[in-house]
Amino acid sequence: MDRILSGIKPTGQLTLGNYLGALKHFKDFQDQSEVFIFIADLHALTLPIDPEVLRNNSIDIASFYLASGLDPKKCTIFLQSSVSAHAELNAIMQNYLFMGELKRMTQFKDKCSKMNDSQIGLGIFAYPVLMASDIILYDANIVPVGEDQIQHVEITRDLVHRFNTKYGDILIMPKAQIRKVGARIMSLSDPTKKMSKSDPKGDIFLKDDMKTIRKKIMSAVTDSGTEVKYDPENKPGISNLLTIYASCKDISIEEAEKTFNGFRYGDFKKAVADAVEEELTPFKQRYEEIIASKAYVKVLKEGAEKASKVASKTLKRVQKAVGLLTID
Numbered sequence: 001m002d003r004i005l006s007g008i009k010p011t012g013q014l015t016l017g018n019y020l021g022a023l024k025h026f027k028d029f030q031d032q033s034e035v036f037i038f039i040a041d042l043h044a045l046t047l048p049i050d051p052e053v054l055r056n057n058s059i060d061i062a063s064f065y066l067a068s069g070l071d072p073k074k075c076t077i078f079l080q081s082s083v084s085a086h087a088e089l090n091a092i093m094q095n096y097l098f099m100g101e102l103k104r105m106t107q108f109k110d111k112c113s114k115m116n117d118s119q120i121g122l123g124i125f126a127y128p129v130l131m132a133s134d135i136i137l138y139d140a141n142i143v144p145v146g147e148d149q150i151q152h153v154e155i156t157r158d159l160v161h162r163f164n165t166k167y168g169d170i171l172i173m174p175k176a177q178i179r180k181v182g183a184r185i186m187s188l189s190d191p192t193k194k195m196s197k198s199d200p201k202g203d204i205f206l207k208d209d210m211k212t213i214r215k216k217i218m219s220a221v222t223d224s225g226t227e228v229k230y231d232p233e234n235k236p237g238i239s240n241l242l243t244i245y246a247s248c249k250d251i252s253i254e255e256a257e258k259t260f261n262g263f264r265y266g267d268f269k270k271a272v273a274d275a276v277e278e279e280l281t282p283f284k285q286r287y288e289e290i291i292a293s294k295a296y297v298k299v300l301k302e303g304a305e306k307a308s309k310v311a312s313k314t315l316k317r318v319q320k321a322v323g324l325l326t327i328d
C-alpha cells in the first residue's frame with residue numbers, strides 16, 4: 001500500500017496556490033493509501049515569526065485540512081513539533097547532506113540572497129535536512145507537492161540513496177507527485193512570479209472574502225491580445241487564469257481552452273471568478289465551522305499519538321543502522 005506524506009508550513013496566509021497545488025488533493029489519497037498530513041511548524045521557525053501568528057496559522061492549517069475533506073478516521077493529521085522523532089532524525093540526517101548541496105537549493109538562495117551571513121540562521125540553511133527527515137520517518141513513497149518543492153524531494157532522494165548505499169536497504173525511496181494542472185499557480189499581479197504567501201498584491205488568500213477574491217481576479221494582469229489561449233511564455237496572465245479555472249473544475253487545460261473559444265477577456269475573467277467562488281465557498285464555510293467548534297484539537301492530539309508510533313519505529317531502525325545503542 002502506498003504511504004503518502006505531505007505538509008504545509010504555517011508561515012503566512014494560505015493562498016489559492018497552496019490550495020490548488022497541494023491541499024485540495026490530499027484527500028484523494030485517503031481511501032486507498034496510508035496518509036500522513038502535517039503542519040510543518042518547526043519549518044516555520046526558520047525565518048523570524050511572531051509566536052502568536054505562528055500559533056494562529058497552525059490552527060488555520062489544521063482547520064483547512066479538515067475543511068478540505070481529509071477525514072481523521074482515514075488519515076493522520078498532526079503537528080510536526082508534537083512528534084519529537086522529527087527533530088531526532090534531523091540530528092542524525094544532518095550528517096548525510098553536505099554544505100555544497102544545501103547551498104545550491106533554489107529556495108535557500110531565493111530567501112537568503114538579500115541577507116548577509118549574520119542574519120541567516122542555521123535552520124534555513126539546513127531546511128532540506130528536516131524536510132527529508134519528515135518524509136523518511138513515515139516511509140513515504142509518494143509526496144504530493146507543488147512544483148516549488150520538487151528540488152527538496154529530489155535532495156531527499158539523494159540522501160536516501162546515499163544512506164542505503166552505506167547501511168543497506170533501511171530507508172524507503174520517496175517520489176514527488178505533481179499535479180498535471182495547478183502545480184504552479186502564478187501571481188495575479190505579476191504572472192511571471194509564483195503566487196506565494198508573502199505577496200499580498202498578487203495573491204488570493206483562502207481567508208479573503210469572496211468579494212475581494214472576485215475583485216483580485218477581475219483586475220488580474222493579462223496582455224494586449226484578445227484570444228483566450230494557453231501560452232505561458234507569451235500570455236502568462238491568461239495561461240494562469242486558464243490553469244486556475246481548469247484546476248477548480250478538475251478538467252484539462254485543453255478542455256478549459258475550448259470552453260472559452262471566442263470569449264472576451266472580461267467575460268473569461270468573470271467565469272474564472274465564478275469557478276473559484278464555486279470551489280471555495282463550501283470549503284470556507286466548513287473552515288468557519290471547524291474553527292468555531294475547535295474540532296482540530298482532538299484531531300491533532302490523536303494524530304500526534306498515531307504519527308509518533310510510526311515515526312519512532314523508523315527512528316529506531318535508523319539509530320540501529322548507524323550504530324547508536326538502542327536499549328529497549
Ligand code: TYM
Pocket residue numbers: 005006007008009010017018019020021022023040043130131134135143144145146147148149152182183184185186194195196
Ligand atoms: P509550503 O507551505 O510553502 O507550501 C505548501 C504546498 O503548497 C504548494 N504551493 C503551490 N502549489 C502551486 N502553486 C503555488 N503558487 C504554490 N505555492 C505553494 C507547495 O509546493 C507545497 O506542496 N517545505 C514545504 C513544507 C514541508 C513539506 C515537508 C512538504 C515540510 N516538510 C515534507 C512535503 C513533505 C513548504 O514550505 O510548503
